[in-house]
Amino acid sequence: MYLRIDRLQIELPRPEEPDPNAAAAVQELLGGRFGEMSTLMNYTYQSFNFRRRDQLKPFYDLIANIATEELGHIELVAATVNLLLQGTTEPGAPEEAPLEPGKDARNTHHFIATAQTALVANSMGQPWQGDYVFNSGDLVLDLLHNFFLECGARLHKIRVYEMTRNPVAREMIGYLLVRGGVHIVAYAKALEKLTGVDLTRMLPIPKIENAKFPEARKFEERGLHRTLYRFSLKDYQDVAKIWRGTHPDGGELQVVDGPPEGGEIPIYPDVPEEFAPGFSAEEIAELAKKLQR
């Protein structure tokens, strides 16, 4: 089962202006084949379906614990999409076509389907699909797939970074490059334990260091690339049997018992031209007063 903390894994900067086309590009990192929905659901189902947890617990703990971190990653990318879309349209009567800016935006679904918030879809609007989940039951093959998935995810993050200078998007990507880097090394270490093969010699894929990205570098300077968070009150302790020793780039690996401190979830304003959340500002204030009682 899950407990939930009402915070984002980092504090996101607030945008100075709307950037709906950056939001459309960022969708790839949420609902694309190599997006956070895919890492989340791959590790989640691999943990649900894991065989011989009694004997192979460190590998189970690693997959289950990383799955839980990924739940916070979809949350972070969704918040980024929402912030980038914020302010794209202004209130107005229907005959004034207040949603007209959405007509020429890359993703019209943001304006028609979700009232300018995140979709479970990629940058072209294609819905995330369950067959992005690979779970063969062969532990080495599943871990090898996860290593590949994280490297593909890294490539896509870097390409989206190269598509937008938006500081909100880049902050999120910088952080997730570092966290994805942890997961790449973690799956490589798990495979080394099982087979003796050192996959870290292939890294980085693609051949560019995280430190080349200022928004990733600052998180690495805080040691986050060497840190595995344990996302549980008491469980998944055996991650420390895999996440130990030195990082391929140097420095000691460490397990932190608990989540990152994180940042606040933004409060999204009402968007009357989208009829969301469906009450006027005065009615919302009135409701808030009533709910206080």
Ligand code: MN3
């Ligand atoms: Mn992730």
